[in-house]
Amino acid sequence: MKILNVYRSEPDETVKKLVEIVTRDREKDSFDLAVESPDYDALVDKIFAADQTICWW
Amino acid sequence: MAKSLGIFVTNPDNFAHVMGITKAAKAKGSKVKVFFTWTATHNAKDPAFPELCELADDVSICVDSYKKQGYDVEDIPQGLTSKEMATQAQHGIIIEDYDCYISL
Amino acid sequence: MEYKKCCFMYRHKDYAVDGMRSALGLAVENMYSYGVVMDVEMEKLDEHNLESLEMLRDMEGDIYSTIPANVEKNGLEPIDLEELGEKLRDMDIIVPYGLK
Numbered sequence: 001m002k003i004l005n006v007y008r009s010e011p012d013e014t015v016k017k018l019v020e021i022v023t024r025d026r027e028k029d030s031f032d033l034a035v036e037s038p039d040y041d042a043l044v045d046k047i048f049a050a051d052q053t054i055c056w057w
Numbered sequence: 058m059a060k061s062l063g064i065f066v067t068n069p070d071n072f073a074h075v076m077g078i079t080k081a082a083k084a085k086g087s088k089v090k091v092f093f094t095w096t097a098t099h100n101a102k103d104p105a106f107p108e109l110c111e112l113a114d115d116v117s118i119c120v121d122s123y124k125k126q127g128y129d130v131e132d133i134p135q136g137l138t139s140k141e142m143a144t145q146a147q148h149g150i151i152i153e154d155y156d157c158y159i160s161l
Numbered sequence: 162m163e164y165k166k167c168c169f170m171y172r173h174k175d176y177a178v179d180g181m182r183s184a185l186g187l188a189v190e191n192m193y194s195y196g197v198v199m200d201v202e203m204e205k206l207d208e209h210n211l212e213s214l215e216m217l218r219d220m221e222g223d224i225y226s227t228i229p230a231n232v233e234k235n236g237l238e239p240i241d242l243e244e245l246g247e248k249l250r251d252m253d254i255i256v257p258y259g260l261k
Contacts, residue, residue, distance in 0.1 A: 006159070008071070009261070014172075014199065014242065021246025022255075033074060040077035044085060047078075048060045052253070053159045057068075057172065057261035067176070067183075067259045095179045095259065122179065145186025152165055152192065152254055160256045 002027040004050035008057055009034050015056045061088040063151030063158050066097040071161040076105060079113050090115040090155060092147040098123040101134035110136030117141040166193040167254040172200045176259030178210055181224055185213050188220040197245055198226040198237060206235045
């Protein structure tokens, strides 16, 4: 199972902890949306390649 | 064939991301459905909202949320029809019928 | 038929009650649907929202909280961060809802 974690802001301790547990022993990838010009094309490729996408606050 | 993508929008500050992801997914030949709820229904008044409705295959909003945000349900946002002033069932459709899912 | 499992997380007071409504919406669509109120103390739920919570429970969903005051005041199920993380591993859909 491959999990994609997308971050809309810098992850705080709560989010870090949840990500750690959810992705334990699983394949993972991440994408930072909190940048000036996100590469949406790359994000969509990652969403299509993942089994589950979680877009954190 | 490209996978289909459902987008569930709960945060009104993410409209630029909704547009960006929808454009990118459509460019790959994907079928895209977007559903807005709660304060994100304010996005239906964004000047770019009609463009989103053109781009995506299906756009709808939670009519109950729209009303609670102070809008008149007869005031149908440009780009939508009355049947796209819908319920949370649209979220269910995204989950059941689309290959990929993202909440924003 | 396998039913989907969905979990919403709410970290902002103004989003918890409506987020519960979204959770109920998926339960009505034959999914196992859960919500978790984190970080914030909610107002006491009114009768209508308590009824929604009961409906959700009737459909095998539930609303949890990491905040003891919400458990006491609104009868939500207690959960801590570790338990929530483990629960999320079992979900098909995870929704960090609204604003932080």
